[in-house]
Amino acid sequence: TKRAWIxxxxxxxxxxxxxxxxxxxxxGLIGLSLPLPLWNQGGGNSAAAHSEVDVAAxxxxxxxxxxxxxxxxxxxxxxxxxxxxxxxxxxxFPAAGRLRQQATLAYQAGETGILPxxxxxxxxxxxxxxxxDELLSFQEAVAEWNRLAGLAR
Numbered sequence: 001t002k003r004a005w006i007x008x009x010x011x012x013x014x015x016x017x018x019x020x021x022x023x024x025x026x027x028g029l030i031g032l033s034l035p036l037p038l039w040n041q042g043g044g045n046s047a048a049a050h051s052e053v054d055v056a057a058x059x060x061x062x063x064x065x066x067x068x069x070x071x072x073x074x075x076x077x078x079x080x081x082x083x084x085x086x087x088x089x090x091x092x093f094p095a096a097g098r099l100r101q102q103a104t105l106a107y108q109a110g111e112t113g114i115l116p117x118x119x120x121x122x123x124x125x126x127x128x129x130x131x132x133d134e135l136l137s138f139q140e141a142v143a144e145w146n147r148l149a150g151l152a153r
Contacts, residue, residue, distance in 0.1 A: 015027065071145075078142060092127050096123055099120050
C-alpha cells in the first residue's frame, strides 16, 4: 500500500485509421498520463491498511495482557490452594484424629457418654472430606497453572 502512493505514469499506444484529414493512412499514437494530484494516489487504501495494523496490534496487546492477568490470577489461586491444603492436611486432619481417639478412650474409661464420641466421629468425617476437597482444589490449581504456563503435557 505504501507503493501505491507513488504516482505511476500510464503509457497508451494505439493506431488511428480512417482519419478524414489523411485518408488511407494510419496514424500511430503514443500517450503518457500522470495521475493528479501526484502524491495522493492510494491514500485511502494505505490509511485502511494502517488502521488494520493498529487494530491487530491493539488486539495482540490485549491478548498479552489477558494472558498475563490469567497467569497472575492462577498463581494466586495456586498459592492459596496450597496453603489451605497444607493447613488441612498437616493440622486439621491429625487434630481431628487425635480428638476422636481421646473421645473414644474417655468413653472406654467411662469418663464420658457416647455423644462426644459420635460428635468426634462426625467432626473427623467432615474434616476428612474438607481435606480431600482442599487437596483436590490444589491439584486443579496446579493443572490450571500448568495449562496457562504451557507446561501441560
